[in-house]
Amino acid sequence: MVRNATALLLVLTLAAASPFGQTPIKLPKNSYTPAQDVELGRKAAAEARKQYAVIDDPVIARYLTRLGDRLVAVAPRELNQPVYEYSFTPLNVKAINAFALPGGPMFVNRGMFEAAKEEGEVVGVMAHELSHVLLRHGTANASKARNPWLQLGQLAGIIGGAVVGGTAGGVISQGSQFGLGTILLKYSRDFEKQADLLGAQMMARAGYDPRALARMFETIEKESKGGGSPQWMNSHPNPGNRTAYITKEAGQLASGPPPDTSDFPGAKEAFAKIPGGASSAKRNESAASETPGAIGVPGRPVPAPSSQFRSVGVNGVFQATVPANWTGIESPDSIKFVPPNAFGPLNGETVFTHGVEFGVARSGSRDLREATSAWITAVRQDNPDIRVAGDQRTLPLSQRTAMATPLSNPSPLGGDEWMTVYTTFLADGSLFYYLTLVPAREAPDYDLAFERITRTLRLTDAP
Ligand SMILES: [Zn+2]
Incomplete structure (x- = not known):
């Protein structure tokens, strides 16, 4: 048996x-x-x-x-x-x-x-x-x-x-x-x-x-x-x-x-x-001169932000409005909205010269200042010339405490570019960031648009 x-x-x-x-x-x-x-x-x-x-x-x-x-x-x-x-x-x-x-x-x-x-x-x-x-x-x-x-x-x-x-x-x-x-x-x-x-x-x-x-x-x-x-x-x-x-x-x-x-x-x-x-x-058929994924041709003039705005967002993370002539570019961990000719290849690298970016990063700290510093350090690995260009301030963003940090960096278009990064925590402890980016010489033309985007930004990850 x-x-x-x-x-x-x-x-x-x-x-x-x-x-x-x-x-x-x-x-x-x-x-x-x-x-x-x-x-x-x-x-x-x-x-x-x-x-x-x-x-x-x-x-x-x-x-x-x-x-x-x-x-x-x-x-x-x-x-x-x-x-x-x-x-x-x-x-x-x-x-x-x-x-x-x-x-x-x-x-x-x-x-x-x-x-x-x-x-x-x-x-x-x-x-x-x-x-x-x-x-x-x-x-x-x-x-x-x-x-x-x-x-x-x-x-x-x-x-x-x-x-x-x-x-x-x-x-x-x-x-x-x-x-x-x-x-x-x-x-x-x-x-x-x-x-x-x-x-x-x-x-x-x-x-x-x-x-x-x-x-x-x-x-x-x-x-x-x-x-x-x-x-x-x-x-x-x-x-x-x-x-x-x-x-x-x-x-x-x-x-x-x-x-x-x-x-x-x-x-x-x-x-x-x-x-x-x-x-x-x-x-993409008609855009033979453009690189797939590029928004127009970087280096060409960038038109001013439209006065018309449209709603954008990611369910369960954020909502905002951006100028209607800006295009969304999604990547696995962030979304940019850029005007024509502000994103794509220039002199052998991919450049992002004007617009805004929303993203989420992991955070090892529950302290906003520390988490923000860690985020800047990480960004600096790809952009070693980025520096903090003024005082950090705290402000309310979508009824949460956020921190605004002014940054500056050499622009791929020449001169300096100005960035402000806004950071705050999501309910799950990860760091939400929103940054504005513009060459210094064009900054005044973007003040109103950036101000409106910031004002309409709502975090939707928690009730
Ligand atoms: Zn296969």
């Missing part, structure tokens, strides 16, 4: 370890729930649909969805959360790229489709993207980011775009250093390898040859070296030996019955009939 039980246990253990000799896949640490993945993905997808031209063609839509459904059907059950909302959307963009957002929305550029020589290659990219969704790599990145803005649970608020609308670079600005895309869609080499392996396993189960995935990546890399598709390579870095380990994995996988791929040529024809195909996001 005992012997039989042991033998049975041994068989079960072997079966669990390697049903087909496939590599086990690790689900990374994640502090978000699957339902939060869905919520984030839904908001980011709405932004993506605004930012990119969606192809509205029933043949293409049906085809892409059929490929996606085939993959979802063979996704590992323990990873396929019932709350996920899968969708597969074709974009009229020529760059070879595809991306998937937390919780299921996937976007495939026509360029990816046009570069594919067979259905398996498109399916390979989709399987890789679906793996990022199943392994929850986007929110795993956000969990790792450990910055206070995200810890305040503001990721959804930032993506929402409703509060910060109109960013030039866009929320899903892959390939640029700005925007939320860098958190949700920029994967580590380790995550890439996991997505390749799980993708290969799902392809085999769906009856495709997983080596098509490796071939498609080789095509993408070739195009990238010619300057064709840096976006994909930026968000999906090659872990090294990609072709080798996918080929090895493919050799260990049992294959499902071959799928019907006879619709591939018809879908290709349908794509070819769609006119246009933007080279990148539709909003």
Whole structure:
């Protein structure tokens, strides 16, 4: 009896370890729930649909969805959360790229489709993207980011775009250093390898040859070296030996019955009939001279603050009004509002010359003066010439005690620039800051605007 039980246990253990000799896949640490993945993905997808031209063609839509459904059907059950909302959307963009957002929305550029020589290659990219969704790599990145803005649970608020609308670079600005895309869609080499392996396993189960995935990546890399598709390579870095380990994995996988791929040529024809195909996001098309993420061209004249103001804010942190001609630039831990030509590359560095910034920083101290000094010390690491340029004073800000500190720094535009940083504590003990920035010689033109922003600023983190 005992012997039989042991033998049975041994068989079960072997079966669990390697049903087909496939590599086990690790689900990374994640502090978000699957339902939060869905919520984030839904908001980011709405932004993506605004930012990119969606192809509205029933043949293409049906085809892409059929490929996606085939993959979802063979996704590992323990990873396929019932709350996920899968969708597969074709974009009229020529760059070879595809991306998937937390919780299921996937976007495939026509360029990816046009570069594919067979259905398996498109399916390979989709399987890789679906793996990022199943392994929850986007929110795993956000969990790792450990910055206070995200810890305040503001990721959804930032993506929402409703509060910060109109960013030039866009929320899903892959390939640029700005925007939320860098958190949700920029994967580590380790995550890439996991997505390749799980993708290969799902392809085999769906009856495709997983080596098509490796071939498609080789095509993408070739195009990238010619300057064709840096976006994909930026968000999906090659872990090294990609072709080798996918080929090895493919050799260990049992294959499902071959799928019907006879619709591939018809879908290709349908794509070819769609006119246009933007080279990148539709909003940036006309701005060829601008760097993605830049607001105008730094060094050119900066127009005066508009007398019209608009409301901005981040749910649960702050609300304020800013001049209507200023654009929001969100980053993981702060939001700037800048006039035209006041943010972007100048002489090889990214400069911010006029405007305001709202942000949250961790604080080790409950003493406002100490916490403010620590913040200034941290800022000085990137800007060593910043100095305190006058007396600090305390003042009420949104019915809390705040401290105003005047600072000065050499302006990248020549002369000095003046800053005032206002600091106060949020209910959770982190430091909220709001700073105003303007070149000294233009300061009088900004007095009224800064005064109005300061007066309308409300902290909304506690009742
Ligand atoms: Zn990837």
